[in-house]
Amino acid sequence: xxxQAGKRPSLAPRNWGGxxxxxxxxxxxxxxxxxxxxxxxxxxxxxxxxxxxxxAVAQRNLERCFPEWTPQQVEALLRNNxxxxxxxxxxxxxxWGMSARRFKQxxxxxxxxxxxxxxxxxxxxLLITAxxxxxxxxxxxxxxxxxxxxxxxxxxxxxxxxxQNRGRLAYAHGMISKRDMRSIIRYLRKGGVLWxxxxxxxxxxxxxxxxxxxxxxxxxxxxHKLLRMTGCALVPMFPEFEEETGRYVMRVLPAVDGxxxxxxxxxxxxxxxxxxxxxxxxPEQYWWxxxxxxxxxxxxxxxxx
Numbered sequence: 673x674x675x676q677a678g679k680r681p682s683l684a685p686r687n688w689g690g691x692x693x694x695x696x697x698x699x700x701x702x703x704x705x706x707x708x709x710x711x712x713x714x715x716x717x718x719x720x721x722x723x724x725x726x727x728a729v730a731q732r733n734l735e736r737c738f739p740e741w742t743p744q745q746v747e748a749l750l751r752n753n754x755x756x757x758x759x760x761x762x763x764x765x766x767x768w769g770m771s772a773r774r775f776k777q778x779x780x781x782x783x784x785x786x787x788x789x790x791x792x793x794x795x796x797x798l799l800i801t802a803x804x805x806x807x808x809x810x811x812x813x814x815x816x817x818x819x820x821x822x823x824x825x826x827x828x829x830x831x832x833x834x835x836q837n838r839g840r841l842a843y844a845h846g847m848i849s850k851r852d853m854r855s856i857i858r859y860l861r862k863g864g865v866l867w868x869x870x871x872x873x874x875x876x877x878x879x880x881x882x883x884x885x886x887x888x889x890x891x892x893x894x895x896h897k898l899l900r901m902t903g904c905a906l907v908p909m910f911p912e913f914e915e916e917t918g919r920y921v922m923r924v925l926p927a928v929d930g931x932x933x934x935x936x937x938x939x940x941x942x943x944x945x946x947x948x949x950x951x952x953x954x955p956e957q958y959w960w961x962x963x964x965x966x967x968x969x970x971x972x973x974x975x976x977x
Contacts, residue, residue, distance in 0.1 A: 679834075680834060681830045681831045681834055687830065687831050689829075690829045690830065690831025690832050691831050693829075693831070693832060694831055694832065694835045697764070697765045697768065697769070697835065698765070698769055700761065700762055700765035700766075700769075701765035701766055701768060701769025701770055702769065703762070703765075705766070705778055705918065706918065708759075708762035708765075708766070709759065709762070709918060711762070712755065712758040712759045712761075712762055713755060713758070715758040715761075716751075716754045716755030716756070716757065716758035716759075717751075717754070717755075718758075719754045719757060719758055720750070720751055720754035723754075723961070726961040727750065727754070727961075729960070729961055729962070729963055729976060730750055730753060730960035730961045731746060731750060732975070732976055732977075733960045733964060733965070734746050734749060734750065734955075734960060736885070736887060736965070736975075737885040737886075737887070738955070749955055749956055750960075752956035753805075753955075753956050753957075753958070753960055753961075755956075756805040756806075756913070756956055756957045757805055757961070759805060759806070759913065760805045760806065760808070763805075763806050763808050763809050764808045766809075767808045767809060767811070767812045767839065767840075768835065768836065768838075768839025768840065768842075769839065772816065772843070775812065775816070776816075778918070778919050778920060779809065779813050779919060779920045779921070779922070780919065780920075780921055780922075781813060781817055781921075781922045781924065782921060782922070782923050782924065783923055783924035783925060783926075784817055784924055786907060786924045786925060786926045786927065787799065787814075787817065787818055787865070787907055787909070787924050788818070789926075789927070790905040790907050790927045791818060791863075791865065793905060794863060795863060795902075795903055795904050795905055796859070796860030796861060796862070796863050796864055796865070796866065796902050796903075796904035796905070797860075797864075797865040797866065797904055797905050797906075797907055797927075798860065798866055798868055798895070798898060798899065798904050798905065798906045798907070799814055799820065799865055799866060799867050799868065799907050799909050800868050800869070800870070800895070800906055800907065800908055800909065800943065801867070801868070801869050801908070801909050801910060801911070802869065802871050802910060802947040802950060802951060802958065803869055803871055803872065803958065803959035803962065804910065804911055804912065804950075804951075804954070804957050804958060804959070805913075805957045805958070805959060806911045806912065806913050806920060806957065807869060807911060807959075809911050809913075809920045809922075810909060810910070810911025810920075810922050811840070811844075811867050812840075812843055812844075813911065813920070813922040814865075814867055814909055814922060815840075815843045815844045815845065815867070816843055817922075818865055819845040819864075819865065820844060820845055820865045820866070820867050821844060821845045821846040821847065821848055821859060821864055821865070821866055821867070822840060822844050822846075822847050822848070822866075822867040823847075823848055823849075823850050823856065823866060823867065823868050823869075824836070824837075824840070824847050824848070824849065824850065825849075825850055826849055826851070844867075845864070845865075846859075848866075853894070856898065857898065857901055857902055860898060860902035860904045861902050861903075866904075867909075868895070870891075870892040870894070870895050871884075871891075871892075871944075871947055871964070872892075872962055872964065873889075873890050873962070873963060873964055873965070873966045873967050874890070874892050875890070875967055876890065876967050878892060878893060878894065879891055879892055879893055879967060880893050880936055880937055880940065881937070881969055882937050882940040882941040882944050883941055883944060883945075884944040884947070884948055884964075885948055887965055888968075888969055888972075889944065889964065889965055890965075890966075890967035891940045891943075891944060892940075893936055893940070895939075895940065895943060896932055896936040896939050896940055897936075899931050899932035899939070900932045905927040906927060906928045906931050906943070907924060907925065907926075907927045907928075908924075908925040908928065908943075908946045908947075908950075909922060909923070909924050909925070910922070910923050910925075910950040911923075912953075912954050912957060913957060923950075925946070928942060928943070928946065963975075963976055
């Protein structure tokens with residue numbers, strides 16, 4: 673079912689922590705972009721220094737995905753990655769609290785015709801993206817170009833859940849929980865555009881192994897099933913932050929031809945390859961702190977210590 677923002681949570685003491693975080697996000701959303709970008713630099717250094725476990729995960733991922741890099745190159749990328757992660761907090765706040773006029777001034781779209789062409793074919797569109805640090809910006813940009821519904825992960829905090837859905841529904845056509853596969857399938861069959869980011873490790877029961885950066889990677893099989901069950905097109909979309917301009921760009925690529933085939937691994941490998949190509953362009957803007965390679969093929973040693 674397509675979610676609505678729902679009833680605003682009460683001010684009961686159990687919700688005070690959530691309301692405090694919402695107040696911070698609201699204030700951050702009102703900051704000028706240049707101020708937020710300036711603050712994110714020292715914040716990135718702070719995150720790098722304090723998030724030791726996540727830094728170790730990111731370092732392990734980079735060392736395996738870029739074996740040709742020197743330790744100095746890995747270290748430099750790590751520092752830039754944590755700067756990008758710090759920007760993420762402000763980007764989320766801007767997306768959920770910024771007016772359409774202000775947002776339009778800091779963003780642009782390239783390749784929109786690829787999305788519009790896929791829509792005109794009369795089938796649903798799976799607008800697929802990777803977990804880039806500015807992913808939230810990409811979600812809002814896609815929603816403002818065409819009526820788009822997003823797949824989201826429900827939050828444990830009721831206040832943050834309400835504020836998230838309220839902010840996103842200001843520009844999105846709707847939001848569907850990732851747990852509600854029936855509504856996702858129904859929406860695509862009706863010809864809707866669905867924003868979808870499946871590049872995380874969901875465990876062995878929901879995944880098949882397909883290459884990503886030359887590593888056999890647990891890849892969500894539901895992506896292939898959605899293509900087969902709905903006949904939708906798959907259109908890659910990748911957001912990025914331009915350091916030189918301080919603006920955000922959403923790049924929409926042509927729909928991937930020949931999907932789906934009868935082979936889930938082949939199809940998912942093609943999708944992973946599209947994501948990998950973008951990540952290689954901007955490795956500092958990928959969500960390396962995620963344990964992307966946690967699930968291993970049977971008999972293979974653990975990826976992380």
